[in-house]
Amino acid sequence: MGMKADPLAALSELPGVADAVDSVRKAVDRAYGHRVMRRRSAEVTSEAALRGARGTAALAGADWSLEEVRRRSDFGVEGEPRTVGAALRLTAEAGQLLSVWRQSPLRVLARFHLVAAGGAGADATVGRPRLGAEPADEPLPEIASALGPVPGAEEVAGRLEGLADLLSAESSAPALVTAAVVHGELLALRPFGSYNGLVARAAERIVLVGSGLDPKSICPAEVGHAELGKADYAAALQGYVSATPEGVARWIAHCGRAVELGVRETTAVCEALQRGAA
Numbered sequence: 001m002g003m004k005a006d007p008l009a010a011l012s013e014l015p016g017v018a019d020a021v022d023s024v025r026k027a028v029d030r031a032y033g034h035r036v037m038r039r040r041s042a043e044v045t046s047e048a049a050l051r052g053a054r055g056t057a058a059l060a061g062a063d064w065s066l067e068e069v070r071r072r073s074d075f076g077v078e079g080e081p082r083t084v085g086a087a088l089r090l091t092a093e094a095g096q097l098l099s100v101w102r103q104s105p106l107r108v109l110a111r112f113h114l115v116a117a118g119g120a121g122a123d124a125t126v127g128r129p130r131l132g133a134e135p136a137d138e139p140l141p142e143i144a145s146a147l148g149p150v151p152g153a154e155e156v157a158g159r160l161e162g163l164a165d166l167l168s169a170e171s172s173a174p175a176l177v178t179a180a181v182v183h184g185e186l187l188a189l190r191p192f193g194s195y196n197g198l199v200a201r202a203a204e205r206i207v208l209v210g211s212g213l214d215p216k217s218i219c220p221a222e223v224g225h226a227e228l229g230k231a232d233y234a235a236a237l238q239g240y241v242s243a244t245p246e247g248v249a250r251w252i253a254h255c256g257r258a259v260e261l262g263v264r265e266t267t268a269v270c271e272a273l274q275r276g277a278a
Contacts, residue, residue: 008166008173008181014249020256021174027263028219036270037218044218047269049091052220052262056201057087059226059233061140076118086116086195090202095217098210105167105203106160109191112202116195129156129191136190139197146234147188147241156191175211179204179221180255184240184248201225208259223265224258 012018031037037044054069062080064072075085093115101108114127130136130153138144151159163185171178186200201222208214208221225233236254239247 006169006171006173008171008178011177011181011248011252012173014245014252016249017177017252020253021176024176024256024259025174025213027260028214031219031263031266031270032216034267034270036273037216040273041216041218043273044266044269045216048218048220048262048266049095050088051265051269052205052222053084053087053091055220055222055224055226056091056198057084059140059143059201059222059230060087060195060197062087063226082118083198086118086198089115089118090198091205091222094202094206095209097206101206101210105164108206109160109186109199109203112199113192113195116198116202123193125193129153129160130193134193136192136196137194139187139190140230142230143187143197143234143237146238147190150190151188156189159185159189160191175208175213176256176259177252178211179207180240180252182207183255184237184251187237188241204255214259218266219259220262220265221255221258222262224261225255227261228254228258 012021050069051066054064054066057064057069057080060083062083064080064084069084069088072081072084074081075088076082090112093112097108097111100111110127110129117123117126119126125131125134132153134153136150138150139147163182167178167182183200183204186203187197190196192199204221205217208219209217232254236251239249239254240251241247
């Protein structure tokens with residue numbers, strides 16, 4: 001019998017992907033080599049989580065300054081405050097679910113949605129993928145237009161199972177490739193009735209951490225995605241949804257740049273801590 005195919009590893013052969021993977025690895029290694037990480041890594045992790053939450057919320061339409069995120073506490077209020085609160089909860093939760101992710105990614109995704117929504121409440125759609133004709137929330141207009149029509153519940157169920165099978169199989173794919181596919185696939189599917197963007201980016205985070213690329217979660221890709229901007233994010237996502245080799249490679253490279261920008265943010269945090277300014 002022949003060897004089983006490794007679809008994720010095959011994506012590593014796309015043009016430019018190996019360079020993106022190498023660049024990300026070098027950037028992350030530099031961050032972990034900073035002298036501040038020897039004694040104050042917990043502080044760096046905490047600050048990276050806060051900045052990552054701010055970044056993912058910005059891409060969901062709540063573009064607050066870091067100072068405002070620190071200052072505010074009214075995260076139960078409808079609109080932007082609730083979005084920021086969901087982002088903060090998800091970022092905190094991701095680090096607690098690594099062992100479950102390895103065994104059952106779909107359970108973690110359901111948990112992410114429950115956490116983002118702030119609990120089950122009276123809404124039976126919270127904490128599970130859409131069923132029947134249940135609608136999905138649309139991301140910001142520029143992102144929604146790049147993704148195209150929302151897949152039906154039956155397609156969502158099948159593709160989620162396929163994604164879970166991919167993640168459960170042994171793969172030699174680099175962490176960046178796997179994280180980009182998880183992020184892109186979840187946004188393409190919009191499996192939940194709400195908070196799909198936040199869930200997709202939290203899933204990217206858990207892959208980067210659980211793979212060992214960023215074990216202390218100090219390199220927030222969400223910061224980079226926000227810094228690159230909604231237009232570039234949407235254009236790169238459109239490449240993923242196209243399923244063309246060029247489009248998928250573009251999306252993976254975009255995710256790589258986001259991680260590198262997250263590293264730059266963390267390096268600035270380390271420098272500030274070293275100077276005693278943070």
